[in-house]
Amino acid sequence: MQPNPPTPHTATVDDKGVHVTTAAGKTRTYSGGEVMTLTQVIDLADGSATLCQASTDTCMVLADEAGQLAADCDELIAEITAKDVGANLIGKCEHLKEQLDLQAAAAKDVHDKIQGGEEACRTASANAELRHGPIFRAVADSPLTKPAERDFYNAR
Template identity: 80%
Template sequence: MQPNPPIPHTATVDANGVHVATAQGKSRTYSGGEVITLTQVIDLAEGAATLCQSSSETALELVDESTQLAADCDVLIAEITEKGVGSNLIGKCEHLKEQLDLQAAAAKKLHDQIQGGEESCRTASANAEVRHGQIFRAVADSPLTKPAERDFYNAR
């Protein structure tokens, strides 16, 4: 039996916890306490993946912005050199360009790491359904309303 593909969820984080909105329009808030059901595990994993995706996009925007500013520094250095303004200003512009290059490299590295996290969250969500979905549905569909007595579990 193949599980349904994961459906993206929206998630936000604030002081009250993680707020997840499912594709079916349901909304849940997790305060950092225990996760009780398989549905909550899947929702949290999908919500975390969505947060990773938006963070990854922000990191890419920072890479692009840093790269553009570094290119602008190159143009500025060329103009300053052409006008013969002074080596001190050129040195400061070159230092700024180096820092922008470092920022772009760090943002790219962060982007790659966040993408790995997003993939892990989506995998965890899909695996939770595959590995535990049948037993979860069996328990949820069961007419029993309370767990068995301790002796039932201890019997062999």
């Protein structure tokens, strides 16, 4: 069974955005930020990937700092134990070390997740260019200023 052929939508533009009316009479308004060109999509994906990379670097710094502080806690626990200061202080230092280990693990986990997001953004950017770039450039380079009539597209 063949699907129904596509029906054209009408669109008008004013200072409030782009107003689209479907053949069924439903309307929707897109503000300027919702209607994007291919270049804007690619730039947004690339910018998001760059932001993700900066965030992963920050996460690794936090993980390294937490790891270093946990190592310092180990040394402090050894010194306190050697001086026989008290079990209460040793317990608090051990609890602090555990929390720092958890913080380092959480920072590493966030790093890994953001790194996956960065890869997804770069893939989306590359795919958008690969899949839609040639037709986008063909339309942008065309001397025509308006689309063809519907019969042109329906002709075989």
